Amino acid sequence: MPPEKPHWAHLLREVVRSGLCTGCAACVVACPHDVLQYDHERAFKPWKVEADGGPEDCTHGVKGCTMCTRACPRFRTWEPEVDTHLFGRPRAAEEVAGVARRTLLARAADPELHQAGQDGGLVSALLVWALEHDVIDAALVSGLEGDGTSWRAVPRVARTKEEVLASAGSRYTYSANTLAYREATEAGAERLALVGMSCQASVPAVMAARKAGKVARRLTLSIGLLCSKTFDDAIFPELFEARYGLRREDIAKINIKGVFQIWTRDGQYHEVPLKEGHAWTREGCLHCPDFAAEHADIATGGIGAFNDWTLTIVRTQRGEEVLEGALADGVLETRPVEDDPDVLPLLRRLARVSRRRWPEGADPAPRLLPATAGTGGPPA
Template sequence: MALEKPQWTELFHEVVTSGLCTGCAACVVACPHDVLDYTTAEGAYKPFHLDVDGDAENCTHGEKGCTMCTRACPRFRNWETEIDQHRFGRERTDEEVFGVGDVILARSSDAAVRDQGQDGGFVSTLLIYALEHDLIDAALVSGLEGDGTTWRAEPRVASTREEVLETAKSRYTYSANLLAYPQAVERGAERIALVGTGCMVSAPGAMQSRKAGKIARRLSLTVGLLCSKTFDDSLFEEYFEAQYGIARRDIAKINIKGLFQIWTHDGSYHEVPLKGAHAFTREGCTHCPDFAAEHADISAGGIGAYSDWTLVIVRTDIGRELVAALQNEGLIETRPGDDDPGAVALLHKLARLSRKRWPETAVPGPRRLPVSSS
């Protein structure tokens, strides 16, 4: 951090209103004065300052020296280098286009978990193991509103096997899972896992590297989800239903494998072109450079040729220890990443494409690419 004390005013102008804000909500949950809130109105997914102790652009607590919001933000100024150095003890090299880590393929050994999970149930198995072996007290995840028929994602806390499996499977609208942090603390959780896309899982590293207090300490495990973008909620009515006759209430499961794979409750299966959905890309995703959730302990995603296997990037000692424990107890099956060269190639491709989104006017680090691919 610079010698100045950057606060909400700088965050508002440099991130929130500049196009860099991903809507991760780290600033909101880190604020010790409860003057920041969060809106999803009209697809905004952004923090805002309440009309108390300041206004939209100014914070009286910031003027008195509070810098917690900028310490928490994983898109503020030299965020990538700061988090790299904290997480890995070094900056990633230009050749590490999807970040630091080793690639494997993995899936749950439990057929029931595979059925309830996404792409082999690896993440569900990992969370269940961590909870049942007293490694974490709770996990911040996403679920679906109400009875699930709205397909609107919302932040949830999972602290049991049942809650993990209830919140399994992917959603392709955004959920700022960090907003479930206060609920986890209310339940007494001190060791909390964060499951989320790259924009979210960079937040604990930002908080820890900038010494953001208790929240930085409590977020003790990060599981990143590979993500090129999420979509505005209008995708369901204006694309799936208007153009393909698929009502959101009828959808049972969604996956993306170069196109939308949609299963409905009547047993039907539909394929919908991904290209037509680009117009519904969420604003916060348009400048995000992090496809591969590069600051997670473990990153995971179903981008391979095998629909029941997860591509996993193991990045930290914590991640390696967890994967080794799952293997030793026979809870997961693993294969070398090279068993699916197409998935590894796609990982490189999508990581490069995401890095090119970062604006040239911002801190340049996240645009770094190998010379051969720039």
């Protein structure tokens, strides 16, 4: 008797209910039968409709459909599969923050993009360049619900510079940006960039490695955001407002640099200790081992000494081509990563912290390899 092909029942048991699910919604987007839905409120997890096998099984899966498991970036041996697909080999012990072709500091040369973006506007500049040079048709990003004062992050599609500017900045509450896929494709987009936290940034490579159909072919560029965690929306009323009197509608900008940095619309600046936010850590982040967006084409993050420069890690040939094109057209400014001697040790330290979250009993590959199990270890 042939072995059973993994489908929703296996994904539900091994990922969704085990605590490995990050809420990236890749399974929902990839499902060709529209039987998977998504909880946008506090769970941020997929669920299955009552039809076609009920919430715990899937008649399509029983008949051979494996698309949801092929799309999931936490299902079984995901890390070595994706590493091998992207880089021709699994990561080495010293590559605790993933495989890198090139690392530098970068920011947008356009003052408008620089000011609107987080940490120099690099991601915005890359998206605008890719849109204007026919590299992509649209980008799957996040925006703020309504007029922005709710600070609730929601998936958005960006097709123009104006729409990229509207999505600029960081939220720190979760948005499954993959869910903007349908809106983008229904409007005719065939080549999509996905911008998202580390868990989402793995989705295009996972789908490509496992041959997840037309969705995989359309996700042509992945820009990952370095991410240690995101927070439940309740952090606004229960921490920022209740303890510090900071109402969400009065907040103009948020950043994290060892503390919550909060700027209010009246021009004032406030700091909230980061450790006070731990209780509002989103469930999907508790076991995520990937701080450094290790399977993105380009990984980016505002860590290090410079507030208006972005640590930029080019991981793939596709990422190299996009970065080089943007540099050739003068839309980026760069400086050597050596200008900030502490940033790569910080990257490796944060990557180790995240890798230690990966639970025993799950596939062992994402855990720290022996050479980097200590606090020292060789450089990435």
